[in-house]
Amino acid sequence: MTGAADMIVRMWEARAEAYGVADLITWVCDTALPELEHDPLYVSSEVFSSTDHRVVVISKWRSNPRPLPDPPALLVARAPHSWDFTQVDR
Numbered sequence: 001m002t003g004a005a006d007m008i009v010r011m012w013e014a015r016a017e018a019y020g021v022a023d024l025i026t027w028v029c030d031t032a033l034p035e036l037e038h039d040p041l042y043v044s045s046e047v048f049s050s051t052d053h054r055v056v057v058i059s060k061w062r063s064n065p066r067p068l069p070d071p072p073a074l075l076v077a078r079a080p081h082s083w084d085f086t087q088v089d090r
Contacts, residue, residue, distance in 0.1 A: 007043070007087060010065040012057040014080035024055050024075045032068045033057070039066055053077070 016024040028047055036042050036059065043060040050056070057068065065084060 006063070008061045008063060008065050009085045009087075010057075010059045010061065010082055011085065012059070012068050012080055012082040014055050014071060015077045016053045016055055016075055017077050018053055020075040021049060021053050021055065024071060025049060027071055027075060028055060028057060028068070032071070033059075035069060036066055042066075 014024065025047065033045055033047075036045070041062045041064055043062060045057055045059040048056040048058070059065065067082065068080070071080065
């Protein structure tokens with residue numbers, strides 16, 4: 001059985017065009033995440049936004065996280081970035 005220490009957390013971040021934050025959030029929630037949710041290694045995800053037009057997705061995986069698809073270019077000010085993290089025992 002996979003424990004919390006084996007969990008991989010992927011943080012995906014994109015800066016939306018100023019006019020496109022709501023549209024980027026809609027794309028993430030209605031298009032991008034549903035493509036991942038059927039993967040048996042997928043656990044859960046959360047979506048956040050900031051006042052500086054960033055949209056962040058935190059997704060949890062049992063292993064081998066799948067990337068989110070590329071968002072429509074007209075919604076983002078620059079290409080998205082992602083990082084993988086594992087929990088630290090303290």
